[in-house]
Amino acid sequence: MNAPNVHTFPNTQKLSVSLADLVVKLSEESIEIRDRFTIGISGGSLPKLLAADLKNRDIEWEKWEVFFCDERLVPLDHEDSNYFLCKKEFFDQVPIPQDQIYTIEPSLFPQLEEAARKDKEAVEEAALEIVEDYEKKLISVFATVNSVKFPVFDLLLLGVGPDGHTCSLFPDHPLLDENVGWVAYIGDSPKPPPRRITFTLPVINHAHNIAFVATGEGKQDVLKEIIEDTESKLPAALVQPVTGKLYWFLDSAAATKLIL
Ligand SMILES: O=C(O)[C@H](O)[C@@H](O)[C@H](O)[C@H](O)COP(=O)(O)O
Numbered sequence: 001m002n003a004p005n006v007h008t009f010p011n012t013q014k015l016s017v018s019l020a021d022l023v024v025k026l027s028e029e030s031i032e033i034r035d036r037f038t039i040g041i042s043g044g045s046l047p048k049l050l051a052a053d054l055k056n057r058d059i060e061w062e063k064w065e066v067f068f069c070d071e072r073l074v075p076l077d078h079e080d081s082n083y084f085l086c087k088k089e090f091f092d093q094v095p096i097p098q099d100q101i102y103t104i105e106p107s108l109f110p111q112l113e114e115a116a117r118k119d120k121e122a123v124e125e126a127a128l129e130i131v132e133d134y135e136k137k138l139i140s141v142f143a144t145v146n147s148v149k150f151p152v153f154d155l156l157l158l159g160v161g162p163d164g165h166t167c168s169l170f171p172d173h174p175l176l177d178e179n180v181g182w183v184a185y186i187g188d189s190p191k192p193p194p195r196r197i198t199f200t201l202p203v204i205n206h207a208h209n210i211a212f213v214a215t216g217e218g219k220q221d222v223l224k225e226i227i228e229d230t231e232s233k234l235p236a237a238l239v240q241p242v243t244g245k246l247y248w249f250l251d252s253a254a255a256t257k258l259i260l
Contacts, residue, residue: 004246006227008255012215016052019213019249023050023155024057026209030154031063037154038141040069040199042167043082044159046213047089055093065141066101069156070167070198071134073127076106080193102141104197105133112195120187123195127185131197134183150182153207156199160214161191164222164234168198171234176201204239211247212236219254227258 009015023039030037037060041047074080083103091101108130115122142151158166168186169175175184178200186196204210214223226237227248239246250258 004227004248006248006250006255006258006260008250008252008258008260010252012049012251013052015213015215015249015251016049016054019050019211020053020057022211022247023054024059026155027059027064030208031060034154036063036065038065038067038151040067040153040156040207041082041086041090042069042157042159043072043085044161045215046157046159047086049213049215050157051090051093055090059094061095062097062100064096064100066096067138067141067153068103069158069204070196071104072193073104073112073130073195073197074193075109076103102134102137104130108133124185124187127187127195127197131181131183131185134197135181138182150202150206153203153209155209155211156204156207158204158210158212158236158239160212160219160222160226160236162218162222163190164226164232164236165191166212166236166239167204168196169201169235169238173235176233176235176238178202201235201238205242206244207241208244209247210239210241210244211249212239213249214254215251217253217256219250220257223248223250223254224257 027037068082071082072080076083112126115126138151160166164171170190178184181200182203183197184200189196225232
């Protein structure tokens with residue numbers, strides 16, 4: 001594995017500028033080589049930190065293909081939805097074509113909601129339809145181009161929770177062992193809401209570039225383990241690109257305990 005590139009900034013404004021620099025560079029390179037830029041975005045504080053400076057940059061937005069690294073199984077206009085958050089913080093401010101922003105399928109929601117009134121098995125069945133639909137969306141963008149076992153994103157932007165989770169992959173969860181599927185359903189997320197879908201570890205690890213963004217003192221201890229303990233089994237520590245590059249964008253509060 002390539003050693004991670006850890007970048008620390010005195011404040012989130014400077015972090016956002018440097019993150020935008022990387023995204024602009026990767027977008028230009030990918031468009032030059034593949035005539036498109038495939039990116040996966042996460043929720044949390046990331047969309048705001050991403051958009052802060054990027055929204056003013058000169059970018060071929062019409063070449064972007066955007067997926068969600070994880071998504072909560074709620075309607076797209078629900079305040080828990082990662083799409084809703086990204087729309088408010090980012091998409092509303094840049095001209096990415098709407099049909100190149102790949103959301104979970106809203107028409108599959110009524111049956112999920114109906115299943116929720118029945119039993120766990122019915123919920124799982126309805127959730128699997130959402131998973132399959134999202135995988136089809138990935139196939140529509142990636143399979144004919146790469147013809148590989150896993151999609152290869154140009155860039156995945158990830159957050160990390162104080163427990164070491166990333167996407168909706170949580171510590172000690174059996175989903176960490178998934179090594180075939182591209183998208184997985186989790187019905188027992190320890191962080192609400194409980195029902196979500198998430199990219200699996202192999203999808204994450206096949207990306208050309210992965211950038212984690214973490215800020216604030218609440219991340220100090222977990223970052224020390226993830227970045228410095230080579231034996232750590234925390235989900236974010238299992239993000240180890242097969243051949244791609246791994247970046248960390250931290251503010252000084254989050255990076256305080258690291259030996260850099
Ligand atoms: O789905 C979720 O519950 C959140 O999106 C979560 O995974 C978040 O990305 C991390 O906890 C980092 O969040 P912050 O960047 O806001 O600390």
